[in-house]
Amino acid sequence: MFVLTAFKNTLLVLLLTFMACGRSQEIESPSGLSETEAAQNTVIVAANRTEAYFNLLRDKDFALVANQTSVIFTASSKPGDGKPSWVHLADSLLGAGLGLKKVFAPEHGYRGQIDAGEKVKDGLDRQTGLPVNSLHGSHRKPTPEQLAGLDLVLFDIQDVGVRFYTYIATLQLVMEACAEAGIPVVVLDRPNPNIHYVDGPVMEKEHRGFLGQTEIPLVYGMTMGEYAQMINEEGWLQDGVKADLTIIPLAHYTRNTPYVLPIPPSPNLPNQQAVRLYPSLGLFEGTYVNAGRGTTLQFQSFGAPFLLESHFKYTYTPESRPGASNPKHLGVLCRGRDLSAVVPPDAVDLKWLLEAYTYRDAESDFFKTEGFTKHAGTASLQKQIAAGMTAAQIRQSWQGPIEDFKKIRAKYLIYD
Incomplete structure (x- = not known):
């Protein structure tokens, strides 16, 4: 483990980045952020700190684990101009003459346009010509053949701080494969929009899978870099292997720094409201209730045909949309709640699930038992709900395991 902590002047960082990225095409944010949100104050993501990691890449043949969020903000991103712009990290690396040889693509693909759960295919990136190896297809861990000839793997993906959001599983499997192959890993850290609290049921060992590789709470309150350090040092990689790990930290960032993601991290988390509600509404993924997929209020609403009309007045009909080609209850009227204007809780809020x-048709199925257990990380939550326990009673059962986790987590926190 090696953490680089030399923070440079913000203006110098942006100027160096801009010079290194001259060949890249700038793109504007699709997320409709306000000027204040787009400016992001003074936080510098690790990808922008080129002076901290470009030297690690020189004279190396390396791969990049990335998606559409893996960007460097350019010098034209000025507070107040309302026009954030950036270049993709791959373009920046190639433009700087570094030895980027291939890309590994996680769930949703390298460009972030593929449906949740859909297999990502190997191929070539049309914009750069780079080979793209899928980590969400026939396998989810880089193979020895895919790592052959590489001197290093660079990881840069935006996370949202929820255990069943699969990018932390991809990080863990990449670290594991690189440890087994003796290849160093460099993680470029990014803010976690849900970093300010720890909550939810803790994963149980017997329910490990791609929706949860380690025994952590549903919301774990760590950046990717912090999490990488924890799983490496705690021996949580398979067979206790340990990666040669370097974390490039954020600059001017604390656990209390507000940060609105300038690029949607996946097709169905289109804005900050969805990102903040995702820890609570994501549990609907293990039920027959639609969590807004197939609408413009993904993870900002929920509904199903079997929810009682006498209680739920809000209605919508899921449609086939980019990122949700076949949502639950496609073309069927659903009743539920519009949560686009609620204040997101700093907790895993069970009130909407309960x-x-x-208030459902008692004859209708509600839980997809296997899927719900995988999302919750425990079989207990479904049983507690079915037994009529209150949200407060259920939350109380989480507290002991959460406190145990926090003691481990405290050893690996980078930011105040």
Whole structure:
């Protein structure tokens, strides 16, 4: 483990980045952020700190684990101009003459346009000509053949701080494969928009999978870099292997720094409201309730045909949309809640899940038991809900394991 901590002047960082990225095409944010949100104050993501990691890449043949969020903000991103612009990290690396040889693509693909759960295919990136190896297809861990000839793997993907959001599983499997192959890993850190709290059921060992590789709470309150350090040093990689790991930290960032993601991290998390509600509404993914997929309020609403009309007045009909080609209850009228204007809780809030379970047609199935257990990380939550326990009673059962986790987590926190 090696953490670089030399922070440079913000203006110098942006100027160097801009010079290194001259060949890249700038793109504007699709997320409709305000000027204040787009400016992001003074936080510098690790990808922008080129002076901290370009030297690690020189004279190396390396791969990049990346998606559409893997960007460097350019010098034209000025506070107040309302026009954030950036270049993709791959373009920046190639423009600087570094030895980027291939890309590994996680769930949703390298360009972030593929449906949740859909297999990502190997291929070539049309914009750069780079080979793209899928980590969400026939396998989810880089193979020895894919790593052959590489001197290093660079990881840069935006996370949202929720255990069943699969990019931390991809990080863990990449670290594991690189440790087994004796290849160093460099993680470029990014803010976690849900870093300010730890909550939810802790994963149980017997329910490990791609929706949860380690025994951590549903919301774990760490950046990717912090999490990488923890799983490496705690011996949580398979067979206790340990990666040669370097973390490039953020600059001017604390756990209390507000940060709005300038690029949607995946097709169905289009804005900050969805990102903040995702820890609570994501549990609907293990039920027959639609969590807004197939609408413009993904993870900002929920509904199902079997929810009672006498209780739920809000209605919508899921449609086939980019990123959700076949949502639950496609073309069927659903009743539920519009949560686009609620204040997101700093907690895993069970009230909407319990409300939907309580005010449903009793003859209809509610849980997809295997899927719900995988999302919750425990079989207990479904049993607690079915037994009529209150949200407060259920939350109380989480507290002991959460406190145990926090003691481990404290050793690996980089930011105040």
